[in-house]
Amino acid sequence: MTYMFRVRFKVGPTTRIDAKVDELVLDKTGGVQVFLRSVTAGQLVSDADELAMRGEGYATEAQASAGGKRWVGALVLGMISEFVATEFGERGSTGGLSPAGLELLRAANPGVRAYNDIAGLQVVSETPQPVFIRTQATAIAGKSGDAIAAHVRDAFSQHAEPDERSLLASEMYAASHFMPSEDSRFLMLMIAVEALIEAGTRQTAQVKAIDALVGRLACLSLSDEERESLTQTVAGLKRESINSAGKRLAGTLGDRMYAGKSPKRFFRDCYDARSNLVHGNLGRPTAETIRGLVGPLEHFVRDLVLERNGFHPRGE
Known part of the structure; x- marks a missing residue:
């Protein structure tokens, strides 16, 4: 029995790997072969925005795991050397079949063994032939056209004109909805908050x-x-610190609650998480922590922008 490793990744939307082959071989040594392949069957490497790196032919599971970790590190450095963005999605949302669902697939296809196509490094047996299954769904929220039209009319009639800070914060808020991961969406929302912060002078x-x-x-x-x-x-x-000025700004939201916390406490928790993310601290917040902050933070930014401009939608 031999073992293999596999890790899937995406390249940036404006970049492709210029290799018109089904498999881009990285190494062949002692019966082990490492290569890149599109996750879409029959697609050339040059046409793929999502690929998998596979290493096949390892004698033991431990060797496949150790080899996979080394090759993932090498992939990161090799890709950035050519200015190619590589996104592994390890901190994104996950989906897949239940164990019972996988067993049903295996029973119906005895010649293969089905695995959930999870983010990050996977190490599996090469016998029977492994296949990787992924389930994916995108939720689309419908927003009332009548409500939007009413809010726009109200803002116009009240002569609500957002200032430069509000416009910048709104632009960052909008950009956060196009971010590929929860981490990047969280950071973009924090940039929106910081655009609204005006640090004063100390006492x-x-x-x-x-x-x-x-x-x-x-x-x-x-x-x-x-x-x-x-x-x-x-x-x-x-000059007043960003942390202090941010708490002062959060105080303008009164007694509203975000994730069960006061505005000041919520800002502090978000700012701490932001600092740990961007300053390379080893105590990096977990994906679950960031996921739990993003939704309330979206409401927090929205409320700050509206409060700054004195605009309160009807019904609130």
Whole structure:
């Protein structure tokens, strides 16, 4: 019995791998072959936006797993070397057949073994022939045309004219609906929130304390470059932090609740998750955590934009 690994991925919408072959072979060593293939049967690699990397012929499951992990890392580096975006979808929503459904397929097709086509690295036996099944559904929400028309008329009659910050936030809100993953959608919504944040200056006593710290830097044995860098950093503390200004902005939403939390607490949780995502912290929030924040965050952005412009839809 031999084992194989498989990992599917997407390339960016404006990029294709220019290889007019059914399989792009990456390596053939000692009975093991690693190659790229479209997930659509009969499609050339050059025409595919979704592909699978497969490694076949491993003697043990452990060897297939270890080899797969190395090849996934190599794929990431090799693709980015040619400016190709590679998306594995490991933090996206998942779907598939139940164990009972898979068993029914196996019973009806004894010559193959069915597996759910999950995101991330899969390691399976090559006997019987593995086939990968995926179920997919896209929900489309219908929004009342009458309600939209009424809101537009109300905004026009009230002379509601969104300012530049509101327009930018609305643009980021709209862009979030076209993001390919929950992580990117969450980050785009946080950019929308930050577009609405206006950081102020700290209190007078705090500013005086910061000025005193800047003065102390002149007495330290530092190079001119080091002193200038530290002076700019410390002087920058006179401005209110984004976290603090964001909580102040969230306070404009009063006693509304988001994911069962006050606006200020909800903003803090979102800001912490955003920081852990973008600053490479090892404590990266789980996919479930981000998924649980995205829906309420969409409402949060919408309410901030409307509140900023003093527009309150009828019935709310």
